Amino acid sequence: MSRVAIILGSTRTPSIAPNVAALVTKTLEPLLPAGSTLTTVSLRDYPLAPYITGPPPIMATPGKYDDAQTNAWSNFVSSLDAVVFLTSQYNASLPPSLKLALDVLYHEWAKKPVFVVSYGGAGGTQANEHLRAVATFMKMNVCEKSVELPFGEGHNPAGGDLQGATLKNWSEGEKAAELKAGCEAFVAMLGSKSA
Numbered sequence: 656m657s658r659v660a661i662i663l664g665s666t667r668t669p670s671i672a673p674n675v676a677a678l679v680t681k682t683l684e685p686l687l688p689a690g691s692t693l694t695t696v697s698l699r700d701y702p703l704a705p706y707i708t709g710p711p712p713i714m715a716t717p718g719k720y721d722d723a724q725t726n727a728w729s730n731f732v733s734s735l736d737a738v739v740f741l742t743s744q745y746n747a748s749l750p751p752s753l754k755l756a757l758d759v760l761y762h763e764w765a766k767k768p769v770f771v772v773s774y775g776g777a778g779g780t781q782a783n784e785h786l787r788a789v790a791t792f793m794k795m796n797v798c799e800k801s802v803e804l805p806f807g808e809g810h811n812p813a814g815g816d817l818q819g820a821t822l823k824n825w826s827e828g829e830k831a832a833e834l835k836a837g838c839e840a841f842v843a844m845l846g847s848k849s850a
């Protein structure tokens with residue numbers, strides 16, 4: 656039994672992320688051990704200042720930061736057993752909102768099983784790679800399988816909708832199969848505390 660959260664890396668409005676999270680939930684939830692919980696969290700609900708006060712988080716005590724926002728985020732992340740990061744790609748990397756949410760903490764993340772799902776014109780390949788590199792550096796237990804979801808022909812990234820060729824491929828095509836295989840690999844990690 657695990658408490659798992661899908662963390663939406665984008666804070667943009669409108670973001671496609673809630674629609675992608677619904678797809679991940681549909682695939683992942685039935686695979687989780689009985690009694691597990693799966694929630695989706697928006698970083699908009701945990702606004703963080705774009706700077707860090709006090710010692711580097713690696714030297715800090717979880718829940719004992721200088722500001723209430725970071726403590727709220729710290730307490731939430733500490734309460735999780737595992738995380739799915741859903742990341743868009745912004746200029747060849749992960750969104751700054753997600754990088755900040757990672758950087759303001761340290762020990763809260765360590766050893767957690769994490770699964771990375773990215774999306775973008777070409778699947779968000781660079782965001783996916785960068786995020787996994789950061790998570791590995793921060794001693795998270797990164798799932799060996801990650802998923803890159805590319806926009807299909809005619810996708811309009813401005814709207815936040817998930818439809819047409821994009822939806823078809825992600826929900827029933829080749830990418831749906833990849834997502835399922837990734838979710839299975841992630842679920843197999845639950846319960847193991849380190850790589």
Ligand SMILES: Cc1cc2nc3c(=O)[nH]c(=O)nc-3n(C[C@H](O)[C@H](O)[C@H](O)COP(=O)(O)O)c2cc1C
Nearest residue numbers: 665667670671672743744745746747775776777812
């Ligand atoms: C600041 C910014 C930078 C972007 N850079 C890239 C990029 O490097 N590669 C890409 O495929 N799409 C890029 N896009 C398009 C996004 O993939 C697309 O807008 C996507 O819907 C963003 O995710 P979101 O809707 O969850 O915010 C960028 C979008 C923004 C807003």
